[in-house]
Amino acid sequence: xxxxxxxxxxxxxxxxxxxxxxxxxxxxxxxxxxxxxxxxxxxxxxxxxxxxxxxxxxxxxxxxxxxxxxxxxxxxxxxxxxxxxxxxxxxxxxxxxxxxxxxxxxxxxxxxxxxxxxxxxxxxxxxxxxxxxxxxxxxxxxxxxxxxxxxxxxxxxxxxxxxxxxxxxxxxxxxxxxxxxxxxxxxxxxxxxxxxxxxxxxxxxxxxxxxxxxxxxxxxxxxxxxxxxxxxxxxxxxxxxxx
Amino acid sequence: xxxxxxxxxxxxxxxxxxxxxxxxxxxxxxxxxxxxxxxxxxxxxxxxxxxxxxxxxxxxxxxxxxxxxxxxxxxxxxxxxxxxxxxxxxxxxxxxxxxxxxxxxxxxxxxxxxxxxxxxxxxxxxxxxxxxxxxxxxxxxxxxxxxxxxxxxxxxxxxxxxxxxxxxxxxxxxxxxxxxxxxxxxxxxxxxxxxxxxxxxxxxxxxxxxxxxxxxxxxxxxxxxxxxxxxxxxxxxxxxxxxxxxxxxxxxxxxxxxxxxxxxxxxxxxxxxxxxxxxxxxxxxxxxxxxxxxxxxxxxxxxxxxxxxxxxxxxxxxxxxxxxxxxxxxxxxxxxxxxxxx
Numbered sequence: 001x002x003x004x005x006x007x008x009x010x011x012x013x014x015x016x017x018x019x020x021x022x023x024x025x026x027x028x029x030x031x032x033x034x035x036x037x038x039x040x041x042x043x044x045x046x047x048x049x050x051x052x053x054x055x056x057x058x059x060x061x062x063x064x065x066x067x068x069x070x071x072x073x074x075x076x077x078x079x080x081x082x083x084x085x086x087x088x089x090x091x092x093x094x095x096x097x098x099x100x101x102x103x104x105x106x107x108x109x110x111x112x113x114x115x116x117x118x119x120x121x122x123x124x125x126x127x128x129x130x131x132x133x134x135x136x137x138x139x140x141x142x143x144x145x146x147x148x149x150x151x152x153x154x155x156x157x158x159x160x161x162x163x164x165x166x167x168x169x170x171x172x173x174x175x176x177x178x179x180x181x182x183x184x185x186x187x188x189x190x191x192x193x194x195x196x197x198x199x200x201x202x203x204x205x206x207x208x209x210x211x212x213x214x215x216x217x218x219x220x221x222x223x224x225x226x227x228x229x230x231x232x233x234x235x236x237x238x239x240x241x242x243x
Numbered sequence: 244x245x246x247x248x249x250x251x252x253x254x255x256x257x258x259x260x261x262x263x264x265x266x267x268x269x270x271x272x273x274x275x276x277x278x279x280x281x282x283x284x285x286x287x288x289x290x291x292x293x294x295x296x297x298x299x300x301x302x303x304x305x306x307x308x309x310x311x312x313x314x315x316x317x318x319x320x321x322x323x324x325x326x327x328x329x330x331x332x333x334x335x336x337x338x339x340x341x342x343x344x345x346x347x348x349x350x351x352x353x354x355x356x357x358x359x360x361x362x363x364x365x366x367x368x369x370x371x372x373x374x375x376x377x378x379x380x381x382x383x384x385x386x387x388x389x390x391x392x393x394x395x396x397x398x399x400x401x402x403x404x405x406x407x408x409x410x411x412x413x414x415x416x417x418x419x420x421x422x423x424x425x426x427x428x429x430x431x432x433x434x435x436x437x438x439x440x441x442x443x444x445x446x447x448x449x450x451x452x453x454x455x456x457x458x459x460x461x462x463x464x465x466x467x468x469x470x471x472x473x474x475x476x477x478x479x480x481x482x483x484x485x486x487x488x489x490x491x492x493x494x495x496x497x498x499x500x501x502x503x504x505x506x507x508x509x510x511x512x513x514x515x516x517x518x519x520x521x522x523x524x525x526x527x528x529x530x531x532x533x534x535x536x537x538x539x540x541x542x543x544x545x546x547x548x549x550x551x552x553x554x555x556x557x558x559x560x561x562x563x564x565x566x567x568x569x570x571x572x573x574x575x576x577x578x579x580x581x582x583x584x585x
Contacts, residue, residue: 054427056583072585078429088424090252092259097252104248105428 004031007157007188008053012062015048015211022048023059024211030190030204035183037202038192039235045211046192047085050159053190054082066157078106081155085162087142091135095126095145098134099152106153120148123178125171139166147175151182158182158189164198176201196232205231207238214238245430249438250445256412257446267408267446271400271454278396279462282389289355292320292332300335309358330355333363390465394473394544395518395537397458401451401477402484402537403509409443410488410501418497423582432579436572439489440482447481448474459548467551473544476557479564480540486571487536493578512537517545539563 008030015023022045030036038046051057052064055072064071067079089098099117103109108116121127124144134142147163164172176198179189183203191202199205200219207215207222215222215238219231226237257264286308293301294314301313314320314332323329324345330352331344342359346352416422425435455473458464466473491508495501515521515532518541524532532538543560546552 055585056423056427058584072583074429074431074585077427080427082424082427084420084424084427086420088420090256090421091419092256093252097255101248101252102424102428104251105245105425105430107245 004033006030007032007067008190009065009068010049010053010062011065013049013052013059013064014061015045015052015057015059022211026062026213028206028213028216030188032188033183033186034203035179035189035191035201037199037205038190038208039194039196039199039205039231040192040208041194044208046208047161049208050082050161050190050192054080054159056082078153079156081150081153081158083146083150083158083160083163085165087146089134089142089145089149092133094131094133095121095137096130098145099149102149103152108153116152116154120151123151124148125174140168140171143167144171144175156187158187160189160191162192162194164193164195172198196230196235199231207235209235209239246434246438246441249430249435250442253412253439253442254446257442263408267404267450268453270404271397272457274400275393275396275454275458275462278392279389282392287351287354289330289351289358290328291355291358292323292329294320294332294334296333296335304362306362309362331359333359389462390549391545392518393458393462393464394548395516395541397455397464398477398480398537398540398544399513399516399518401447401454401481402512402540403505405443405447405450405481406484406488406509407501407505408488409439409485410492410495410504411498413439413489414492414495414498414501417492426579426583432576432583435579436486436489436575440485440572443485444478444482447485448478451477451481464548466548468547468553472547472552472554472557476540476543476547476561476564479561479568480536483536483540483564483567483571486568486575490571490575490578493575493581511535516541536564536567 006029008028010026010028010030013023013026014021026049038049040046048057052059053066053071055077058072066076069076090101093101096117099121100113103113103116118127121130124147126141126144126148129137129141134145137145143163143166147160150158150160164175167175179191179201183189191198193199202219204216204218205222206213215225215234217225222231222234222238223229226234228234228237289309290312291309292312292314293304294317296313304311312323312329314323317332317334320329320332320334321343324332324343327345329345331342333340333342335341340363344352344355413422416425422435426432451474455470455477459466459470459473487508491504492501495504511531512535514524515535516537521529521532539560543552543557546556
């Protein structure tokens with residue numbers, strides 16, 4: 001895996017809001033074409049870290065590099081697809097109008113726009129609800145629409161903050177299949193989650209606790225190192241908790 | 244173009260929100276109409292009693308503008324006065340006229356006194372002087388309170404409603420996370436503000452045209468100058484309200500906190516807008532009028548509508564308002580840096 005190009009490089013990143021330290025000296029390389037999972041409880045600092053990668057925040061110390069250039073930069077932002085933890089959708093507009101608006105922000109027009117909208121909505125299985133107002137969508141549908149919007153402009157790097165919250169297991173599986181397809185197309189995915197069983201589906205994992213990166217490796221490696229059978233157990237060991 | 248995408252989206256949302264459109268267009272129309280009826284109602288007709296007044300004087304009294312009743316005894320008149328059926332009565336004691344007023348409502352008292360002061364000398368003086376001829380520099384004897392307050396109120400309502408709606412919709416953009424989502428796209432901060440100014444600006448143009456046309460052509464508000472100048476002033480004022488609303492929404496966490504800006508930011512502007520005579524405001528406070536956008540707009544509106552001013556006369560005020568607008572836009576862009584530095 002090491003011969004692959006580095007896509008994201010997090011270098012000595014710390015972040016504090018006032019006295020409250022959210023991230024502490026994080027060093028991490030994420031390679032092109034992998035699904036990297038950031039695993040940790042809520043409040044661990046996952047969202048802060050991915051926001052910095054998406055250009056919405058900056059580290060207090062250290063640097064984030066994407067595609068060998070320093071963030072934040074507007075040129076890099078175009079190559080990222082970001083899905084926030086909260087569904088940032090216009091509820092008074094229809095799904096299609098939301099998609100049209102966001103695709104125009106990325107310069108997608110006319111035929112190309114219509115085609116991309118059709119493709120992403122098929123991927124998240126919402127093609128039948130295109131003209132519905134978003135306010136009539138269920139929580140899971142909104143999540144999927146947010147994901148569709150993040151995919152619109154065919155970004156090389158996808159940063160997805162808790163993409164499968166509130167989605168039923170069947171759909172969750174199909175969404176993970178979509179992630180695998182995207183990976184096969186050479187895209188890089190960074191996915192945060194606090195659901196341990198999702199962690200097994202990632203190529204590599206970064207375990208975060210209290211703003212520190214406590215372990216990095218493939219799910220198999222992490223389990224092996226701690227002689228655990230599940231990621232949850234491994235997390236406990238790395239977190240310094242007695243079993 | 245990215246800005247146009249934003250403009251299109253804002254207009255789409257506005258069109259879909261029928262209630263907000265109603266508020267922006269019909270609320271000012273409704274309030275202006277009510278004010279029209281309040282201010283332009285007929286003058287109050289005082290009820291006046293005459294007690295034991297010599298017949299010659301009673302005949303001389305010009306009873307126009309009042310309802311005059313003749314009483315034989317003062318006790319009778321007093322009873323009517325206590326029952327509020329009479330606003331005042333006149334009696335002659337010895338050779339001196341004296342007046343007794345009901346006196347609980349200053350405006351009624353004022354109207355009664357005005358009428359008596361007007362009617363009495365005419366009746367008591369045997370020799371009539373020719374009445375002076377009155378000419379007006381601005382306005383006319385027809386001009387009512389509504390015509391003088393109207394231009395200010397027109398500006399105020401547009402300011403108030405645009406401030407509120409723009410502020411709340413930008414606030415919602417922040418609280419629902421869509422602002423953050425916009426900043427995770429290649430949209431520049433200036434483009435976000437420009438999109439809002441253009442989107443709401445377009446809508447405000449329509450709104451201002453309807454309200455102004457209604458005030459002038461339906462309510463018959465005095466209009467000496469050109470319609471287009473009124474529109475120009477209203478529009479630039481609306482843009483000031485828009486940019487100020489967006490700016491202040493950054494300091495509110497929810498809709499209720501946005502409302503809290505009304506008594507602090509919007510209402511005080513009324514006092515400096517010329518609705519009340521500015522010369523009577525304490526000197527240490529009067530400089531504040533120069534900090535309120537409504538002051539400049541109201542002055543310019545009154546110049547055009549009442550005094551028939553041309554562009555040269557209002558240009559300075561329009562430029563000052565444009566200055567406010569640009570200042571707020573600049574601060575808005577700076578405030579957005581809180582979310583994304585670049």
